[in-house]
Amino acid sequence: NAGVMQNPRHLVRRRGQEARLRCSPMKGHSHVYWYRQLPEEGLKFMVYLQKENIIDESGMPKERFSAEFPKEGPSILRIQQVVRGDSAAYFCASSLTGTGDNSPLHFGNGTRLTVT
Amino acid sequence: GENVEQHPSTLSVQEGDSAVIKCTYSDSASNYFPWYKQELGKRPQLIIDIRSNVGEKKDQRIAVTLNKTAKHFSLHITETQPEDSAVYFCAAKLPSGDKLTFGTGTRLAVRP
Numbered sequence: 001n002a003g004v005m006q007n008p009r010h011l012v013r014r015r016g017q018e019a020r021l022r023c024s025p026m027k028g029h030s031h032v033y034w035y036r037q038l039p040e041e042g043l044k045f046m047v048y049l050q051k052e053n054i055i056d057e058s059g060m061p062k063e064r065f066s067a068e069f070p071k072e073g074p075s076i077l078r079i080q081q082v083v084r085g086d087s088a089a090y091f092c093a094s095s096l097t098g099t100g101d102n103s104p105l106h107f108g109n110g111t112r113l114t115v116t
Numbered sequence: 117g118e119n120v121e122q123h124p125s126t127l128s129v130q131e132g133d134s135a136v137i138k139c140t141y142s143d144s145a146s147n148y149f150p151w152y153k154q155e156l157g158k159r160p161q162l163i164i165d166i167r168s169n170v171g172e173k174k175d176q177r178i179a180v181t182l183n184k185t186a187k188h189f190s191l192h193i194t195e196t197q198p199e200d201s202a203v204y205f206c207a208a209k210l211p212s213g214d215k216l217t218f219g220t221g222t223r224l225a226v227r228p
Contacts, residue, residue: 042205042218056215105216107159
């Protein structure tokens with residue numbers, strides 16, 4: 001089992017560009033979560049998705065940020081018109097049945113976004 | 117929503133000593149409390165978790181205790197080793213939702 005795969009590992013964007021982060025969950029997992037980690041801080045929940053559905057996006061900024069988890073392919077976190085404050089590590093996690101029944105979260109290695 | 121506080125933010129211990137990290141949560145309905153270890157530049161990894169119907173859980177040198185009345189839970193690492201050096205995060209989850217709320221982390225340094 002390859003685990004949760006995220007790419008790219010590092011992404012540099014200039015202000016105003018778009019950032020696209022990809023996440024493939026563990027095999028057999030259909031629940032995907034995105035978290036943001038600022039330097040020296042904890043993990044902040046952004047969004048929870050199942051295949052083709054956004055279940056909870058309460059932690060995601062209303063503007064410029066969007067997420068999807070299509071029927072085929074990886075989950076995508078998209079940040080439009082990036083600003084310096086978007087610089088952070090973005091972690092994707094997956095679980096087998098959703099943490100609603102306390103199924104453990106498995107994290108990927110993260111994408112470190114730097115906005116110049 | 118849930119709010120989790122974690123203390124201390126940094127902890128330095130001598131190899132072989134014990135380390136204790138404490139977390140408090142705000143919503144008494146929370147029922148699941150995992151702990152994650154994150155080494156520098158790497159992914160958070162689940163090391164132990166506890167559910168609200170259990171007061172203590174142990175796995176080799178790691179143990180977690182839960183006090184539901186006081187709404188706090190703690191991570192105990194005994195006989196610490198240099199490879200235990202990392203940032204440790206606690207988290208809590210409400211039964212009505214699917215998201216984990218994380219503490220701000222404790223940077224543990226084990227001195228050889």
